[in-house]
Amino acid sequence: MQKKFSSDRFDPLSTVRDALSRRHFIKGVIAAGTVAGAAGLVTGCSDSSDSSGGAAGSVERLITVNVNGKARPVDVMPNETLAHTLRNKLGLTGTKIGCDRGSCGACTVMIDGVTNNSCSVLTHTLRGANVITVEGVGGANGELHPIQQAMIEELAPQCGFCTPGQVVSGVSLLQRNPNPTREEVRYALAGNLCRCGAYNNYVDAIVKAAGSA
Ligand code: FES
Ligand code: FES
Secondary structure, X not given: OOOOOOOOOOOHHHHHHHHHHHHHHHXXXXXXXXXXXXXXXXXXXXXXXXXXXXXXXXXXXXXXEEEOOEEEEEEEOOOOEHXXXXXXXXOOOOOOOOOOOOOOXXXXXXXXXEEEEHXXXXXXXXXXXXXXXXXXXXXXXXXXXXXXXXXXXXXXXXXXXXXXXXXXXXXXXXHHOOOOOHHHHHHHOOOOXXXXXXXXXXXXXXXXXXXXX
């Protein structure tokens, strides 16, 4: 007797088709992620939620920013951060980028005397502003700032990645308050994370430098 097949019988061809379409789907997801990551590298922006759209970041404008006492003309994108401009266009690589999102303080600079995370400030907003980076805190002839000297003497840095930010925060503190208490130093450095845990070393150095800065 001839065997009859039901309408929902196993269809090996359809199983193969399903597997192929899933594979295409997964490949598509991975490809999209790769493209998004590459776009982040090109624009220097790690946040894909940029509301300005792609075209807004594509036109450079010439502005002049005062950096460490010198007028520095520079072409900047509308979505370009000060940390990027300093490091990649002005050659001031003392400013470090750790998190690139305002959390770690490695990129700390002073803008008009106030400490800021340079990864979270758009350069084009700084026309005419005075920016001081770690390269600009010492003397005119290359002398170290007393905080830098004290950090050497106290062996404060470990890996050193956070050190420029710690220096700039310390210098800013001593400009406002030349004789801070240990607690006030801790408070001033609160935004500067140190993965090596060398917090006490940095506080020791700034307390040592206080009064001579
Ligand atoms: S790199 Fe700017 S706060 Fe971390
Ligand atoms: S010394 Fe290594 S992160 Fe601070």
